[in-house]
Amino acid sequence: MSASNFSDAFKDTREAKGTCPFNDQNDPVTMLLRFKDVRKTAHNTKGFSSAAKPGRIVVPSEVNIRDTRQIPFEVDPPEHTEYRALVEDWFKRPLDPDYENKLTQIVEAEIERVLQKGSIEAISELSLPIQSKALTLLLNIPLTEAETWISWGTHVFRSEDSDLDADKASILYDYIDAEIDKVIAVPNDSLYSVLLNSEYQGRKMTKEEVKGVLILTFAGGRDTVINYLTNTIAYLGEHPEAIEKLNDNPALVNTAIEEFVRYFSPLTHMGRVVKEEKEISGHVAKEDTRVSLCWASANRDESVFENPNEIVLDRKMNPHVAFGFGAHKCLGATHARQLMKVFLRVFTEKVSTIEIINAAENIEDWGAHKRKVGFNELTIKLNAK
Ligand code: EMZ
Numbered sequence: 001m002s003a004s005n006f007s008d009a010f011k012d013t014r015e016a017k018g019t020c021p022f023n024d025q026n027d028p029v030t031m032l033l034r035f036k037d038v039r040k041t042a043h044n045t046k047g048f049s050s051a052a053k054p055g056r057i058v059v060p061s062e063v064n065i066r067d068t069r070q071i072p073f074e075v076d077p078p079e080h081t082e083y084r085a086l087v088e089d090w091f092k093r094p095l096d097p098d099y100e101n102k103l104t105q106i107v108e109a110e111i112e113r114v115l116q117k118g119s120i121e122a123i124s125e126l127s128l129p130i131q132s133k134a135l136t137l138l139l140n141i142p143l144t145e146a147e148t149w150i151s152w153g154t155h156v157f158r159s160e161d162s163d164l165d166a167d168k169a170s171i172l173y174d175y176i177d178a179e180i181d182k183v184i185a186v187p188n189d190s191l192y193s194v195l196l197n198s199e200y201q202g203r204k205m206t207k208e209e210v211k212g213v214l215i216l217t218f219a220g221g222r223d224t225v226i227n228y229l230t231n232t233i234a235y236l237g238e239h240p241e242a243i244e245k246l247n248d249n250p251a252l253v254n255t256a257i258e259e260f261v262r263y264f265s266p267l268t269h270m271g272r273v274v275k276e277e278k279e280i281s282g283h284v285a286k287e288d289t290r291v292s293l294c295w296a297s298a299n300r301d302e303s304v305f306e307n308p309n310e311i312v313l314d315r316k317m318n319p320h321v322a323f324g325f326g327a328h329k330c331l332g333a334t335h336a337r338q339l340m341k342v343f344l345r346v347f348t349e350k351v352s353t354i355e356i357i358n359a360a361e362n363i364e365d366w367g368a369h370k371r372k373v374g375f376n377e378l379t380i381k382l383n384a385k
Helices: 011-016 035-043 079-088 090-095 097-115 122-139 143-150 166-185 191-196 207-220 223-238 240-248 250-264 333-350
Strands: 019-022 029-032 119-121 270-274 278-280 283-285 290-293 351-366 369-384
Touching: 029 035, 029 283, 035 278, 035 290, 079 090, 090 097, 090 122, 090 333, 097 122, 097 333, 097 369, 119 122, 122 143, 122 191, 122 207, 122 223, 122 333, 122 369, 166 191, 166 207, 191 207, 223 240, 223 250, 223 333, 223 351, 223 369, 240 250, 240 333, 240 351, 250 333, 333 351
Parallel strands: 029 290
Antiparallel strands: 019 029, 119 369, 270 290, 278 283, 351 369
């Protein structure tokens, strides 16, 4: 089986039924698998809420390891709209040429560094350092801070032995608390300071609210971005002709990144709590139960995407939902897209071929469905141009 093949785990159930149950820590969730149902439900923020107990809309649920509400992610309109407006401009900064240049320098340095080595493990030696260093730009803090985050590993709430690791999570919470206190004492130009000076409903944001935005910023784009980068490397390793095509044709990079993110769908799904009972593809969603919007399944829906299981680098119609849909669509998407673009540009400029030495798949377990989301290990050798 090839490393860069990510099969459609949900195909049969999506076509036959459209939904499937998953028992998550005795708070069952019904996964919605069809593109149409996923979009409609994501759009209906009144009937399907994100403002449940903190952690409950995440699958697996994080209610047992988190009390802080992630903002704006776990808030419904109209409050959501006001929070989102406070952070929207900041999260558009990746479009500034200066930001893009700095990001390019970071990615170049990381790729140069591993080109000097023999074989490398791509997640720990390339994807994780790139994700962490890029995040210093989004937060607008010194690059050296990334070393601490690299030491945390791929996911901030999950570890090798456990899907929900409270001890690991508290490292992040304590770190953010300490950073907030430092910035209160000595204000700077970072996201922390900007948030601490922001006004919500005519009053300053509280420390707890600022922490909520920061937890989301650290957690939301971590394993997702790391998996995206590693999976893309595996694809390029097995499709060397794509390296040349992308390097020769910069415009192709724009459609390719959307296609990779559709195909890999690094975030499998996200939950909602039902506020108004509704029938969806035969499932009666009862009040206060959970449903999940399965982005990964929707992105392979053959009624929307032609040849959904193929990577078509220049795919024209690509209304994927890998970054979510509706009011809650990914706040970090501008940063992620800029990183995806810069990475592909620099990588195809410097690397000629990739040898895949060892690949250990990371398989998510959603009860009846097992889904490959990335790798636990990807050992490779990069050959320079
Ligand atoms: C939450 C989530 C956000 C959650 C867009 O997704 O990402 C997950 O990886 C985290 O565990 O807490 O931030």
